[in-house]
Amino acid sequence: MILLSSLDKMWLSFYAMGFMAISMGLIYVSRHKLSNKFMKIIFALVAYALLIFSFFAMVYLVFSGPTGGAR
Numbered sequence: 001m002i003l004l005s006s007l008d009k010m011w012l013s014f015y016a017m018g019f020m021a022i023s024m025g026l027i028y029v030s031r032h033k034l035s036n037k038f039m040k041i042i043f044a045l046v047a048y049a050l051l052i053f054s055f056f057a058m059v060y061l062v063f064s065g066p067t068g069g070a071r
């Protein structure tokens with residue numbers, strides 16, 4: 001298991017949330033704005049890949065527990 005510092009976990013959570021927002025936008029574009037079938041598939045695949053990465057990042061962050069704390 002990869003051990004990350006608290007600061008690295010913070011950045012990972014920011015990236016995961018950003019990827020979720022980007023994924024939401026890409027899915028919207030692929031379903032409602034694009035008419036080219038090939039581009040729809042590409043946008044959807046990228047969106048779902050980002051969403052899956054975000055899911056695993058959040059699972060790691062939740063189950064890795066707190067690091068340190070105030071003393």
